[in-house]
Amino acid sequence: LLDKIKDAKIIFVVGGPGSGKGTQCEKVVAKYGYTHLSSGDLLRAEVASGSERGKTLQAIMQKGELVPLDTVLDMIKDAMIAKVDVSKGFLIDGYPREVKQGEEFEKKIGAPCLLLYIDAKGETMVKRLMKRGETSGRSDDNEETIKKRLDLYYKATEPVIAFYSSRGIVRKIDSELPVDEVFGHVAKAIDGLK
């Protein structure tokens, strides 16, 4: 099974909280039939299950911190294995959050062919998250946690972009634009693959 994953296209979707990763991934799923795996959604599903592990995760996420590397990676790997027979490609949304996560992913699963860097200004992300918080029910969409998530993003995740830039696989996408225009640029990046 892992051999099959090595043949599939792996796309990392990286950007700050509220930059629009999930929004764009949904559109990629609709147009290209890729499998969308959001590390955050996988973790929130574990929390929703009410398991002991979920309770530990909830406490970490509520503080805006990163959950242990092995936990996230195992969840992503299991989800990829479950879909590998029907999937033309994988969108790995919200991972890697730090360079070490990227290195571990490559050791255990495979290398990405593209990194979509969904870029929005800090103030834009805060605005979108506060709005999303009105309906998302996400315990981390509140002002205090948003600030911590943004700080952590700049500190831990921006180095990820530099790391993959040196490999030439980063496409920076201006996510200040309206959703459909952003998607136009995302689609161009995906069409450019092979």
Ligand SMILES: Nc1ncnc2c1ncn2[C@H]1C[C@H](O)[C@@H](COP(=O)(O)OP(=O)(O)O)O1
């Ligand atoms: N280009 C855009 N213009 C305006 N609003 C956008 C946008 N992209 C996303 N949004 C909105 C939708 C959500 O309510 C919020 C956060 O988007 P999201 O896709 O959930 O972000 P992420 O998954 O990166 O945290 O912002």
Ligand SMILES: [Mg+2]
């Ligand atoms: Mg998201």
